[in-house]
Amino acid sequence: MATAASSNFLSASSLKKPSYSSLASSLSWRNPLSNVFSVSVATPRRLGQRRAYFVVLAMDAKPTVLVTEKLGQAGLDLLKGFANVDCSYNLSQEELCTKISLCDALIVRSATKVTREVFESSGGRLKVVGRAGVGIDNVDLSAATEHGCLVVNAPTANTVAAAEHGISLLAAMARNIAQADASVKAGKWERSKYVGVSLVGKTLAVMGFGKVGSEVARRAKGLGMHVIAHDPYAPADRARAIGVELVSFDEALSTSDFISLHMPLTPATSKILNDEAFAKMKKGVRIINVARGGVIDEEAIVRALDAGIVAQAALDVFTVEPPPKDSRLVHHENVTVTPHLGASTTEAQEGVAIEVAEAVVGALKGELAATAVNAPMVPAEVLSELAPFVVLAEKLGRLAVQLVAGGSGVKSVKVTYASARAPDDLDTRVIRAMIIKGLIEPISSVFVNLVNADFTAKQRGLRITEERILLDGSPENPLEFVQVQIANVESKFASAISESGEIKVEGKVKDGIPHLTKVGSFEVDVSLEGSLILCRQVDQPGMIGKVGSVLGEENVNVSFMSVGRIAPRKQAVMAIGVDEEPSKESLKKIGEIPAVEEFVLLKL
Ligand SMILES: NC(=O)C1=CN([C@@H]2O[C@H](COP(=O)(O)OP(=O)(O)OC[C@H]3O[C@@H](n4cnc5c(N)ncnc54)[C@H](O)[C@@H]3O)[C@@H](O)[C@H]2O)C=CC1
Numbered sequence: 192m193a194t195a196a197s198s199n200f201l202s203a204s205s206l207k208k209p210s211y212s213s214l215a216s217s218l219s220w221r222n223p224l225s226n227v228f229s230v231s232v233a234t235p236r237r238l239g240q241r242r243a244y245f246v247v248l249a250m251d252a253k254p255t256v257l258v259t260e261k262l263g264q265a266g267l268d269l270l271k272g273f274a275n276v277d278c279s280y281n282l283s284q285e286e287l288c289t290k291i292s293l294c295d296a297l298i299v300r301s302a303t304k305v306t307r308e309v310f311e312s313s314g315g316r317l318k319v320v321g322r323a324g325v326g327i328d329n330v331d332l333s334a335a336t337e338h339g340c341l342v343v344n345a346p347t348a349n350t351v352a353a354a355e356h357g358i359s360l361l362a363a364m365a366r367n368i369a370q371a372d373a374s375v376k377a378g379k380w381e382r383s384k385y386v387g388v389s390l391v392g393k394t395l396a397v398m399g400f401g402k403v404g405s406e407v408a409r410r411a412k413g414l415g416m417h418v419i420a421h422d423p424y425a426p427a428d429r430a431r432a433i434g435v436e437l438v439s440f441d442e443a444l445s446t447s448d449f450i451s452l453h454m455p456l457t458p459a460t461s462k463i464l465n466d467e468a469f470a471k472m473k474k475g476v477r478i479i480n481v482a483r484g485g486v487i488d489e490e491a492i493v494r495a496l497d498a499g500i501v502a503q504a505a506l507d508v509f510t511v512e513p514p515p516k517d518s519r520l521v522h523h524e525n526v527t528v529t530p531h532l533g534a535s536t537t538e539a540q541e542g543v544a545i546e547v548a549e550a551v552v553g554a555l556k557g558e559l560a561a562t563a564v565n566a567p568m569v570p571a572e573v574l575s576e577l578a579p580f581v582v583l584a585e586k587l588g589r590l591a592v593q594l595v596a597g598g599s600g601v602k603s604v605k606v607t608y609a610s611a612r613a614p615d616d617l618d619t620r621v622i623r624a625m626i627i628k629g630l631i632e633p634i635s636s637v638f639v640n641l642v643n644a645d646f647t648a649k650q651r652g653l654r655i656t657e658e659r660i661l662l663d664g665s666p667e668n669p670l671e672f673v674q675v676q677i678a679n680v681e682s683k684f685a686s687a688i689s690e691s692g693e694i695k696v697e698g699k700v701k702d703g704i705p706h707l708t709k710v711g712s713f714e715v716d717v718s719l720e721g722s723l724i725l726c727r728q729v730d731q732p733g734m735i736g737k738v739g740s741v742l743g744e745e746n747v748n749v750s751f752m753s754v755g756r757i758a759p760r761k762q763a764v765m766a767i768g769v770d771e772e773p774s775k776e777s778l779k780k781i782g783e784i785p786a787v788e789e790f791v792l793l794k795l
């Protein structure tokens with residue numbers, strides 16, 4: 192519907208009278224930051240028999256992005272075109288926690304610790320953390336997810352830089368470059384002390400055969416080394432294509448002359464090179480680490496160096512950065528160190544700055560980043576196709592939960608997707624997330640989005656099961672209908688309980704507009720806009736008129752009305768869409784119409 196959008200205003204033309212709440216709600220899906228504070232509608236003009244409205248939504252001013260570590264200029268320029276950018280380097284943890292409450296996005300490298308406290312201090316304003324690099328071990332991902340904050344990184348732009356640094360360290364270590372340089376500068380000429388070892392024909396074990404590891408392997412092969420790799424998750428064909436054999440952890444340790452580390456720091460890889468691992472290595476092995484300091488037990492490697500098991504080590508990363516000034520490891524004569532320089536080339540820094548800035552700006556606009564670390568990565572074209580179903584999903588969730596009256600609480604929800612698409616051709620994660628949003632937001636103060644939906648459901652003990660119904664027909668439409676059922680609850684509108692005992696609502700998208708098509712066992716057809724009155728009555732002439740005139744008396748505009756019945760003159764359910772919320776008096780009058788057996792007002 193949107194025809195133009197600038198940073199602060201979004202104009203939308205519509206052939207139907209617009210529903211501001213549904214516009215605002217779809218905006219808040221599109222963009223969690225788009226806080227609509229003003230809506231105006233231009234005088235309707237006639238387009239044939241239909242009216243066209245023009246809406247201007249005024250939204251909050253530019254978002255603020257806090258950058259806490261040096262970021263390439265191209266990235267900063269990109270950010271400045273969209274947001275206020277606050278570059279504050281070397282903040283203490285306390286200063287970061289204070290500043291963060293005024294920021295919508297935060298961009299960091301490896302030095303800033305984005306802890307749980309940072310997310311808690313943001314007061315819900317922080318919507319995206321961008322990591323201008325690969326490793327996200329300095330970001331508390333669980334806390335980010337729990338706070339509904341998207342985390343994006345820049346996974347590709349520094350790969351080559353890190354690989355080149357690994358190779359530089361390998362060669363520099365083998366030929367004692369750093370030590371010899373210091374010696375010459377100290378006025379000495381120690382040619383026999385700095386005799387090195389050759390690389391050609393030696394075995395290099397690449398531990399972690401991902402992006403950096405494979406680039407290191409390629410280059411090491413060019414140096415004439417025999418390269419093996421250990422990575423439990425790496426595809427064998429990638430290794431084969433580079434001519435690298437994938438081996439077990441123990442084989443990698445016991446057969447290599449050089450071991451280069453390229454895995455992420457995770458609970459499983461923390462101190463993976465420990466006393467036990469060093470004991471399995473060939474005497475005289477050489478270690479390179481451009482991954483993360485924490486993958487090596489630093490006390491154990493000092494022992495292994497002292498014992499001569501490890502002849503040399505070349506380290507770019509440390510458990511604590513910068514390492515303590517008196518670190519035995521750093522000062523060990525057989526150790527070469529650099530201050531976390533793996534990604535520090537001009538080219539890589541420009542690259543990561545652009546990569547992360549694009550992801551952060553996209554996220555602030557409400558797009559899902561392809562580099563999201565803690566949210567489903569859904570391609571833009573899939574998202575745009577699913578957009579009306581996203582609105583439908585949230586509204587079905589909202590309707591279903593408002594129908595609950597009691598029982599054991601909302602614990603068990605079944606979602607059914609009917610589609611002619613093959614299951615692997617239909618990504619329902621976004622739909623599920625929006626159903627969860629609809630189910631949870633009306634009954635709590637929690638803000639649910641794509642990032643925290645599954646977490647929030649789990650935390651509240653809400654079990655969502657999903658089922659697909661494979662339909663015949665054209666797979667052009669991603670979904671034919673969506674059904675939400677809540678089990679083990681009572682309903683304030685008994686007719687919403689299906690034959691099998693659950694609250695059941697079903698809906699579909701018609702001409703881009705979400706419709707409610709089933710309540711319990713009753714077929715209805717009402718567009719999901721404004722508020723909805725569900726009313727069960729004995730099917731008889733004049734009912735629509737009676738209810739309509741009660742609403743009309745109060746100037747409540749009925750947008751849609753539909754009646755579903757079991758059989759003529761038996762029970763029927765009337766679904767009435769209303770633009771304005773009827774007063775308590777009007778609702779009371781509806782309840783007093785003799786044939787009306789029960790009714791409920793639901794807010795969408
Ligand atoms: N020193 C520096 O400035 C830089 C450091 N890095 C670090 O390098 C590491 C690798 O980065 P990328 O290659 O881009 O990441 P990646 O995700 O492409 O590769 C990591 C690989 O490690 C593997 N892995 C996970 N657990 C493992 C285990 N227990 N044993 C063996 N392999 C395991 C994964 O399967 C994956 O193939 C990361 O820790 C990253 O933070 C990356 C860039 C610059």
Ligand SMILES: O=C(O)C(=O)COP(=O)(O)O
Pocket residue numbers: 300301302323324325326327349531532533534535
């Ligand atoms: O990308 C990574 O994982 C890195 O370690 C690079 O760190 P940096 O951005 O240079 O602080």
